[in-house]
Amino acid sequence: AQVLEHEIVNLVVWSGLRDGRYQVHGETEADNAVLFKQTMGTIKKALLSRRPDIEHLDELLIRAVRLRNFLAHEYFRQRAAAFMTEDGKYEMIAELKDAVALFVEADSKLSPLTMHIIEAAGVDKHMPEALESARQAGFGAPLPGL
Secondary structure, three states, rough: OHHHHHHHHHHHHHHHHHHHOOOHHHHHHHHHHHOOOOOOHHOOOOHHHHHHHHHHHHHHHHHHHHHHHHHHOOHHHOOOOHHHHHHHHHHHHHHHHHHHHHHHHHHHHHHHHHHHHHOOOHHHHHHHHHHHHHHHHHOOOOOOOO
16 A cells, blocks of 8 residues: 555656646655655545546545555454454455555556656656665665564
8 A cells, every 4th residue: 555655646746747847856855745744545636636637547546545544444443353263364364465456456557657757757767877776775674573
């Protein structure tokens, strides 16, 4: 869900860049900061307001937002009884894999739109440098507790 949320924010900002919404780099950073403080539903609305050409993805994004909210706020309360049994745990794992698939599907529909804007802006020429910098930064710290 967080990967999809980042993709939505990226597409909102890159779409604004494409449309001349920003005059200087600092404005994109400020918009990023504001967007990341918003709910996923609000970010989705911002995306569709800047990109009416992807309204056909609205239903998929609505489903993703609903799922994200359920997982974040209700999931373990709703599955408390299932969590008590081995079979229930396996069912939870299976449905969470389905949830991941929905988020991946939504992300896979948005990511090419972002890359199209990046390529059209010529920023993709700097991608090898950015990717190498990211590679050198490393994967990050291990998950806590693992």
